[in-house]
Amino acid sequence: MRRGGRLANLLYPPACLLCHARLDASCLVSAEDAGEASVLCRECVQAAIPNLPPVCSHCGVGLPGAFDAAMVCRACRRASFAFDMARAPWRYVGPIRETVHQFKYYRRWRLGRWLASQMTRTAQDAFPLDEISLVLSVPSFWLKRRLKGFDPSQELGRAVARALKKPYALTLVRRTRWTPTQTRLHGASRFQNVRGAFAAQPAVARQTVVLIDDVLTSGATASACAQALKSAGADRVFVLTAARTPI
Ligand SMILES: [Zn+2]
Ligand SMILES: [Zn+2]
Structure with a gap:
C-alpha cells in the first residue's frame, strides 16, 4: 500500500x-x-443472495426447485421476451436492494462501480464475449434525464463496457416517449406501458449487443428496448442487470 x-x-x-x-x-x-x-x-456480502442456478435459462429468473439446466420459466414459455438471454449477479433483495437504491437515488458512485464490477464478471461467465460488438444502456426519456441529471443505467453501462473493453454507444437507442413508472404496474400492463417506447439507429444492424439496466423485474422494459434493437437489425441482445427480482 x-x-x-x-x-x-x-x-x-x-x-x-x-x-x-x-x-x-x-x-x-x-x-x-x-x-x-x-x-x-x-456480513453484508454474505447476506446478499447471488442469482445462481437454478435460474430460467432464458431470462435468468430464479426457479426454486428446478433441477434441469435447460428449464425455462412460464413467461419464457409464452415467448414474452425479445432479448436472447438475461443475466444478473444478484437477487434484488436484502443488502443488494439497498445497494441499488443507494446508488440510484443517492448517487453513491462507489456502490455503482462495485455493482458494475459484479456485472462484468457475470457477463464474462454467461455471454459469448468474443461475439459481443457493442454495449448499450436502456435509455431513460431525455426530459427525465435532464431533470435528474443522472442516469444509473448509463453509469453502469459505461463502467461495464470499459471493463469488457467493448465500445459503449450512448445514442444508438433512445426512448421515444415518456412512460409512467413501471413500479406501480403489474403483469401485462407493464408490457403495454413500454410497448413501442424505444427506437434504435440503423448502426445496430448485425451487431451483438449487451444491453444494460439496473434491475430486471418483469423484463418488459428490457424486452421493449431489445425489440427496437432487433427491428433495426441487431443480431442478438443479451441483457445484463445488477439484480434480478425473484418471482
Ligand atoms: Zn456492511
Ligand atoms: Zn424466463
Missing part, C-alpha cells in the same frame, strides 16, 4: 459503504470476492 493510502486509512478507517461497519482485516472481503475494491463488509 502506498504511504498516502496508509495515512488515509489511519485517519479514515475503511468502513462498509452500506452498514458502516469498520472494515478491519478480519471482515474485509478479499479483493477477489468483491471486485476491484472492497466496499462491503463480509
